[in-house]
Amino acid sequence: SLVPMTELLKKAQQGHYAVGAFNCNNMEIVQAIVAAAEAEKSPVIIQASQGAIKYAGIEYISTLTQLAAEKASVPVALHLDHGTSFAQVVQCVRNGFSSVMIDGSKLPLEENIALTNKVIEVAHSIGVSVEAELGKIGGTEDDISVSERDTLFTDPSDAERFVREAKVDALAIAIGTAHGQYKGVPKLDFERLKEIRKRVDTPIVLHGSSGVPEEAIREAISLGVCKVNIDTNIREAFVAAARQVMEQNPNEIDPRKMLGPAREATIAIIRGKIQIFGSSGKA
Ligand code: G3H
Ligand code: 13P
Ligand code: ZN
Ligand code: NA
Numbered sequence: 001s002l003v004p005m006t007e008l009l010k011k012a013q014q015g016h017y018a019v020g021a022f023n024c025n026n027m028e029i030v031q032a033i034v035a036a037a038e039a040e041k042s043p044v045i046i047q048a049s050q051g052a053i054k055y056a057g058i059e060y061i062s063t064l065t066q067l068a069a070e071k072a073s074v075p076v077a078l079h080l081d082h083g084t085s086f087a088q089v090v091q092c093v094r095n096g097f098s099s100v101m102i103d104g105s106k107l108p109l110e111e112n113i114a115l116t117n118k119v120i121e122v123a124h125s126i127g128v129s130v131e132a133e134l135g136k137i138g139g140t141e142d143d144i145s146v147s148e149r150d151t152l153f154t155d156p157s158d159a160e161r162f163v164r165e166a167k168v169d170a171l172a173i174a175i176g177t178a179h180g181q182y183k184g185v186p187k188l189d190f191e192r193l194k195e196i197r198k199r200v201d202t203p204i205v206l207h208g209s210s211g212v213p214e215e216a217i218r219e220a221i222s223l224g225v226c227k228v229n230i231d232t233n234i235r236e237a238f239v240a241a242a243r244q245v246m247e248q249n250p251n252e253i254d255p256r257k258m259l260g261p262a263r264e265a266t267i268a269i270i271r272g273k274i275q276i277f278g279s280s281g282k283a
Helices: 005-015 027-040 050-056 058-071 086-094 109-125 146-152 156-165 190-199 214-222 232-248 255-277
Strands: 019-023 044-049 076-083 099-102 129-134 170-173 204-206 225-230
Touching (some): 005 019, 005 129, 005 225, 019 076, 027 044, 027 058, 027 255, 044 050, 050 058, 050 076, 076 129, 086 099, 099 109, 109 156, 156 170, 156 190, 190 204, 190 214, 214 225
Parallel strands (some): 019 225, 170 204, 204 225
16 A cells, blocks of 8 residues: 655665655556566655646546555555645545645745644644645756845755754755756755755755756765655656657557557656665665
């Protein structure tokens, strides 16, 4: 059955590796995530955004992932990615999600803490783990000025206060990553990450990790990141493989001939990520 992230991330923290959290939107991607984790003997987090839930339907997401978890020989968590309301969290918990993210990063600090605590109260009472976010993960601008960094990126003393007042299982931080494709090469603020880790014992989450150079990912993990989120690289691999079939065989009408290779390509990219994150063999 689906497991919360709590134990997976604690073990990752102790073992100095990270667990991959991969976004799913359809059956083929769910199958690919679990197949990759099994091939690597790695724990894995399947996550669904509000957009994914809207697209696939929450029953499909929860039923597909529960089936995948039952058949799998590795631990599988099902996590809500960037939930923005209490109602969304409750809907996920009712539908069997084993973990939720409440993203109150747009709110003032006190309101973010209050909303997160409201989620923790219901989630923890039934063994569901909770991730929160502090700081603005976003803008794909190449160069962020020092003053912009201080307003956008996670403030270490705010982070210390946040985890003292809201006992989350994981904390997403902003240190220079962005969702989607980057225009240039992202530069992560490792000094800030070090400072946060000094003050915060909670497992740290890196969002926007597609497009971040492998060495930077490894460094972030060595400095305390225990969960690494990947969506865009899955989309790229999936669509490139499907597109190749369509271009090479424009008369093909069997969806399986496109989605099958797309699923295989997705397995391959996820296996590569799991190897970088260091969670192979940790199941
Ligand atoms: O955080 C963003 C994830 O990549 C999900 O994206 O909202 O388009 O599903 P989405
Ligand atoms: P990327 O799409 O940049 O991999 O970010 C994924 C993410 O952070 C999901 O929450
Ligand atoms: Zn994210
Ligand atoms: Na990214």
